[in-house]
């Protein structure tokens with residue numbers, strides 16, 4: 702059973718797009734793939750429950766079917782930092798609950814579990830708890846999504862350094878063009894990322910309007 706944790710250089714850097722693309726690529730390799738978005742802020746009400754677009758997108762791309770609550774145990778309506786949303790709701794995000802939720806999936810007949818984080822790598826979850834503490838406990842291997850924008854070189858290097866400092870394994874990185882216009886000097890920035898990160902480039906995902914319905918596996922490198 703492989704557990705992958707998808708983190709990014711920041712919020713809005715293409716983690717969901719890259720995670721769904723990665724799920725597609727695993728499904729194409731005939732793996733049974735489950736997904737999680739364990740902590741989601743920016744949720745809305747649907748049929749009496751709070752749901753999150755990232756979680757729904759991930760579920761739509763996976764080839765297994767699990768209850769929404771299993772995929773997304775912590776839901777917050779406000780699109781703000783999750784630990785602040787939690788405090789507003791009188792909730793404390795607990796490592797135990799998150800680890801138990803992941804371990805439940807480890808008992809299921811699946812080959813891979815793809816987990817999307819929230820925000821960037823060092824996301825605070827509660828007083829004294831940050832997301833890397835959870836990632837370490839579930840033995841997930843990490844994929845870093847780099848949203849191509851000015852500043853991404855520094856953010857990518859800091860993220861990679863911190864992932865390694867936490868003792869986590871890095872599978873590689875995925876570059877994502879998140880807007881219709883490429884960033885200034887995008888090709889040179891990509892070349893710099895390749896040189897500076899020195900870890901496997903798994904994919905380069907260009908801007909793909911209405912990406913959710915499309916085959917994104919073509920953007921993965923062999």
Ligand SMILES: Nc1ncnc2c1ncn2[C@@H]1O[C@H](COP(=O)(O)OP(=O)(O)OP(=O)(O)O)[C@@H](O)[C@H]1O
Nearest residue numbers: 712713714715716717718820878879907908909910
């Ligand atoms: N390659 C792309 N093609 C088209 N749209 C994209 C692409 N990458 C990102 N987007 C759009 O940019 C926005 C941010 O991307 P995304 O939701 O994947 O970021 P994220 O890192 O998952 O953010 P969050 O921290 O909220 O989970 C979304 O509206 C998404 O649809």
Ligand SMILES: C[C@H](N)[C@H](N)CCCCCC(=O)O
Nearest residue numbers: 712742743780781782819820
């Ligand atoms: C609401 C947003 N789209 C994300 N889900 C949450 C981003 C939290 C970022 C926290 C931070 O590092 O400042």
Ligand SMILES: [Mg+2]
Nearest residue numbers: 716717755817
């Ligand atoms: Mg997302």
